[in-house]
Amino acid sequence: EEKTAATGTKPAPGKADKLGLVVSSLTAQEKKQLGIAFGVKVESAQGSAAQAGINEGDVVVRIGRTDIQTVAQYEQLVNQVKKGQQVALLVRRGESASFLVITP
Secondary structure (H helix, E strand, O other): OOOOHHHOOOOOOOOOOOOOEEEEEOOHHHHHHHOOOOOEEEEEEOHHHHHHOOOOOOEEEEEOOEEOOOHHHHHHHHHHOOOOOOEEEEEEEOOEEEEEEEOO
16 A cells, blocks of 8 residues: 555545545544534545535535534444435535535
């Protein structure tokens, strides 16, 4: 595996999930800066997620009615989504948050 200097101490982004996202945990500092207590940071967006308007740097704070506390919880919820099933993600970008619907 190659390691790149650009990612610093973080591993290179992994393979995108079925929604087209690669996410990572928020640091305590990032949560404080954003004024939020939970969520996962979007490292990259492609496919359905990119078409829905999700961008790198956005924060996914909720899937459906479930607040996202950890990457593991996010992955568990995404794995339950069936192909063709619409899923609503509450996405925080800067000071605003909005629900975006993705169909894998």
